[in-house]
Amino acid sequence: MSEKVYGLIAEFDSPAAILHAAEKVRDAGYRRWDTFTPFPIHGMEKVMNLGHSLAGWFSLALGGGAFLSVVGLIWFTNTFDYPLIVGGKPMFSPPMTFVPSYIMLIMGGAVGALVGMLALNQLPRLHHPLFKKPRFVLASRDKFFLLIGARDEKFCETETRQLLESIGGAHIEIVEDED
Amino acid sequence: MSEPVTNLTAFAAPAELRRAPVVECSGGLGVLTDKLSAFAEGKTPRWWWILFLPAAFCATVVLPFCLFYQVFTGVGVWGNNHPVMWGLDIVSFIWWVGVAHAGTLISALLFLTRQHWRTTIGRMAEAMTVFSVMMAGLYPAIHVGRAWFDWFMFPIPNSNGLWPQFRSPLMWDVFAVNTYMVVSMLFWFMGMIPDFAVLRDRATTRVRKIIFSLLAMGWTGSARHWHNYEKAYVVLSGLCTLLVFTVSSIVGLDFCTSQLAGWHATIFPLYFVIGAVFCGFGMVLVLLIPLRKWCHLEEIITMSHIDKVAKLTLVSGLMIAYIYAMEFFIAWYSGDPYENWVFGHRLFGHTYWIFGWMLIGINVCVTQLLWFKKVRANLKALFIIGLLINIGMLTERFVIVVGSLYQDFLPANWGKYIPTIWDIGLYLGTLGAFFMMYLLFVKFLPMIAISEVKGATPLGDPHHPLGGATTDQGGRP
Numbered sequence: 001m002s003e004k005v006y007g008l009i010a011e012f013d014s015p016a017a018i019l020h021a022a023e024k025v026r027d028a029g030y031r032r033w034d035t036f037t038p039f040p041i042h043g044m045e046k047v048m049n050l051g052h053s054l055a056g057w058f059s060l061a062l063g064g065g066a067f068l069s070v071v072g073l074i075w076f077t078n079t080f081d082y083p084l085i086v087g088g089k090p091m092f093s094p095p096m097t098f099v100p101s102y103i104m105l106i107m108g109g110a111v112g113a114l115v116g117m118l119a120l121n122q123l124p125r126l127h128h129p130l131f132k133k134p135r136f137v138l139a140s141r142d143k144f145f146l147l148i149g150a151r152d153e154k155f156c157e158t159e160t161r162q163l164l165e166s167i168g169g170a171h172i173e174i175v176e177d178e179d
Numbered sequence: 180m181s182e183p184v185t186n187l188t189a190f191a192a193p194a195e196l197r198r199a200p201v202v203e204c205s206g207g208l209g210v211l212t213d214k215l216s217a218f219a220e221g222k223t224p225r226w227w228w229i230l231f232l233p234a235a236f237c238a239t240v241v242l243p244f245c246l247f248y249q250v251f252t253g254v255g256v257w258g259n260n261h262p263v264m265w266g267l268d269i270v271s272f273i274w275w276v277g278v279a280h281a282g283t284l285i286s287a288l289l290f291l292t293r294q295h296w297r298t299t300i301g302r303m304a305e306a307m308t309v310f311s312v313m314m315a316g317l318y319p320a321i322h323v324g325r326a327w328f329d330w331f332m333f334p335i336p337n338s339n340g341l342w343p344q345f346r347s348p349l350m351w352d353v354f355a356v357n358t359y360m361v362v363s364m365l366f367w368f369m370g371m372i373p374d375f376a377v378l379r380d381r382a383t384t385r386v387r388k389i390i391f392s393l394l395a396m397g398w399t400g401s402a403r404h405w406h407n408y409e410k411a412y413v414v415l416s417g418l419c420t421l422l423v424f425t426v427s428s429i430v431g432l433d434f435c436t437s438q439l440a441g442w443h444a445t446i447f448p449l450y451f452v453i454g455a456v457f458c459g460f461g462m463v464l465v466l467l468i469p470l471r472k473w474c475h476l477e478e479i480i481t482m483s484h485i486d487k488v489a490k491l492t493l494v495s496g497l498m499i500a501y502i503y504a505m506e507f508f509i510a511w512y513s514g515d516p517y518e519n520w521v522f523g524h525r526l527f528g529h530t531y532w533i534f535g536w537m538l539i540g541i542n543v544c545v546t547q548l549l550w551f552k553k554v555r556a557n558l559k560a561l562f563i564i565g566l567l568i569n570i571g572m573l574t575e576r577f578v579i580v581v582g583s584l585y586q587d588f589l590p591a592n593w594g595k596y597i598p599t600i601w602d603i604g605l606y607l608g609t610l611g612a613f614f615m616m617y618l619l620f621v622k623f624l625p626m627i628a629i630s631e632v633k634g635a636t637p638l639g640d641p642h643h644p645l646g647g648a649t650t651d652q653g654g655r656p
Contacts, residue, residue, distance in 0.1 A: 013647070014638075014641070014646055014647030015638075015639055015640065015641035015646045015647060016641040016642075016646050016647030016648045016649075017647050018641075019641045034401050034402055034403060035401070035402045036399055036400045036401050036402075037400055037402065037405070038208065038212075038377075038400060038630055038633055038639075039373075039405075039630040039631070039633045039634035039639055040402075040405035040406075040408075040409055040634060041402070041405075041641055042640065042641060042642070043641060043642075044402045044405075044406075045402070045406050048402055048403075050402070050403065050406045052410075053406050053407045053409070053410035053411075054407075055407050055410040055411040055414065056410055056411075056414050059411070059414045059418075063418075073334060074345045077334070077342035077345075078342075078345065081340075081342060082340065082341065082342040084342070084344055086344060086346045087346075089346070096345065096346050097345065099348075099351045099354070099429065100345055100350070100351055100354045102425075103351070103354040103355050103358045103425065103429075104354065104358070106358055106362060106418045106421055106422060106425070107357075107358040107361060107362060109414065109418050110361070110362040110365050110366070110415055110418050110419075111361075111365065113365075113369075113411040113414040113415045113418070114365050114368075114369050114411060114415070116407070116411060117369070117407045117408055117410070117411035118396070120403075120407040121401075121403065121404045121407050121408070123396045123397050123398065123404075124396030124397050125396070125397035126392070126397060127397070128397055128399055130399060131399075136380075137380035137381070138380075139380070139399070139400050140212075140373070140376050140377040140379075140380045140381075140400055140630075141208065141209050141212050141377070141380065141381075142207060142208035142209040142212065
C-alpha cells in the first residue's frame with residue numbers, strides 16, 4: 001500500500017483568523033481547498049464562493065413528487081379502483097386531496113432535505129484521510145483547520161507550506177492518503 | 180475574480196446598545212465543549228437512576244401489561260362505552276400530540292425567526308417532540324380495538340380491494356401523525372450529526388468511538404458540509420413549522436367536522452394548535468428546570484432563556500383564555516339550545532363541573548402569575564406552574580371529549596364515563612415510556628446542540644472582537 005500526499009493542513013485559533021486565511025488562500029489562486037470548523041463560520045460561503053446549496057432542490061423534488069403522487073393515488077382509487085360516494089360529492093375534486101397530499105409534501109420535502117444534504121456532502125463515509133491526523137479531533141472542539149489539496153494545480157509542498165506559514169497557520173502537516 | 184477582503188473590523192457599539200450574549204463562555208470554546216458534553220460522558224449520577232428505574236418499570240411492565248390485556252380482551256376493558264366512545268385514550272392522544280408541539284415550535288419556528296436563545300434548549304425540546312409523538316401514535320393504533328387491522332388505515336393495495344376514505348379527517352390524522360413522527364425524528368437526527376462528530380472525536384473507549392463514528396457518518400466539519408447542512412436545516416425548519424400548525428389542526432378537525440354540540444365550531448383547529456403549544460411549553464418547563472440544575476447547565480441555559488420560555492407560555496396561555504371566552508360567547512350568541520346546554524353544563528352540570536372550573540382555574544388564572552417578573556425568576560414556581568399547565572390541559576381535553584359526549588341530543592342516550600384502571604395504567608405506562616426514553620436521551624446523546632451553541636457565542640463570531648475581529652474605536656466619539 002503506497003501513501004500519497006492528500007494535502008497540507010494548517011491550524012488556526014479563531015473564526016476571524018480562519019476567515020482571513022481563507023481569503024488569502026483564495027487570492028493566492030488555489031482552487032482545491034477547504035476549511036474545517038466546529039461550527040459554520042459566517043461569511044465563509046462567500047469567501048469560498050460556494051454559491052447556493054442545492055439541498056433545497058432535493059427537497060422540492062421529493063416534496064413535489066410526493067404531493068403529486070398522493071393526488072394521483074386519490075384520483076386513481078376514488079375514481080377507478082374503488083369509487084366511494086361520500087355525501088353525494090364528486091368522485092374526485094382537487095380540494096379534497098389537499099390535506100393528505102400536503103402532509104406528504106412535508107414528509108417528502110423533509111426526507112429530500114436530509115438525503116440531499118447527505119448526498120451533496122458525500123456522506124455517509126467511514127473513512128477520511130484527515131481522520132488519521134491526531135490533531136484533527138480538535139476540528140470539532142475549538143480549532144479551525146484549512147486544508148489545501150494536493151490535487152490543486154498550484155500545489156507545491158514547499159511553496160504551499162510557506163503560504164500557510166505566512167498567513168499564520170500553526171501545526172502545518174502533510175496529510176497522507178492510502179492509495 | 181477575487182472579491183474585496185471581507186471587512187472583519189468590529190465597531191464597538193455604544194454600551195446601551197450592546198446585547199448580552201446568548202451564552203457567556205469565559206473559558207473558551209474548548210471548555211464550553213467540555214461542559215456541554217460532560218453529562219453524556221460522565222458517570223451516571225444517582226438522581227438519574229432514581230428517576231429512570233420507576234420510569235423503566237412503567238414502560239416495560241405496566242405499559243405492555245395494559246396493552247396486551249386490552250388487545251387480547253377488547254376495548255371493553257376501558258371505561259369507554261355508549262355514549263362516551265372516546266375516553267381517556269383519545270384524551271391522552273391529543274395531550275401527547277400537544278406536548279410535542281412546543282418542541283417543534285421552539286426548534287423550528289424560533290430558528291426561522293432567528294431567536295438565538297433557542298440554541299440552548301432546542302435539542303431538549305426536539306427530543307420531547309419525538310418521544311411524545313411516539314406516545315401519541317400508540318393510542319389511535321389500539322383505540323381501533325382490533326390492532327391487527329391497523330394496516331387498513333394506510334393506503335396499501337390489498338386483497339380486499341379496499342382503499343381508505345380520503346375525505347375523512349380521521350384518515351388525515353393517520354397521515355399527519357405519522358409524518359410528524361418521521362419529520363421530527365429526521366430534524367432531530369440531522370441536528371445531532373455535527374454533535375455526534377464532537378462526541379466521536381472526544382470518545383475515550385472503542386465502543387463509544389465506533390457508535391458515534393457510525394452516527395456521525397463521517398462528518399468532518401468541512402465548510403462545504405456546513406453549507407449544505409445549513410440549507411437543509413432551514414428547509415427542514417420551514418417544513419416542521421408547517422407541521423406545528425397542521426397536525427393539531429387536523430386533530431381539531433376530527434372534532435369540528437362532527438355535528439356534536441361543543442365540537443362543531445370553526446375555532447377548533449386553531450384552538451387545538453394553541454392548546455398544544457401551551458401544553459408543550461408547560462412540559463418544557465417541567466423538563467428543563469430540573470435538568471438544568473442536575474446536569475449543571477446553569478451557565479448555558481440562563482435565567483434569561485427560562486424567562487423567555489415563561490413569556491411564551493404566558494402568550495399562549497392568553498390565547499387559550501381568549502379561545503375559552505370565545506367558545507362560551509359563541510355558544511350563547513349562536514342561540515343553539517344544545518350548545519347552550521353543553522357549555523352551561525361544563526361549569527354547572529352535575530357530573531364533570533369540577534373539571535370545567537379546574538380548566539379555568541389553571542389554564543386561565545394560574546397562567547396570569549407569569550406576568551410577574553418575580554414568578555418568572557422563581558424556578559420552583561415555574562416548575563409547579565408547568566406541572567399545573569400539563570394537568571390543566573389534560574383536563575381541558577377531558578372536558579372537550581367527554582363533556583360533549585356524555586349528554587347528547589336525546590336524554591335517553593345520556594351516560595357517564597369513568598376511566599378504569601386499564602385506562603389509567605395505559606396513561607401511566609406511556610408517561611413512563613416517555614420519561615425513560617427522555618432520560619436515555621439525556622444520558623447518551625448530546626442533549627444540547629453543541630455546535631449551535633458554540634456558533635452563538637461571541638467567540639464563535641468572526642465579526643466580534645472575541646472571535647478574533649480587530650476592534651476599531653476610531654471615528655466614534
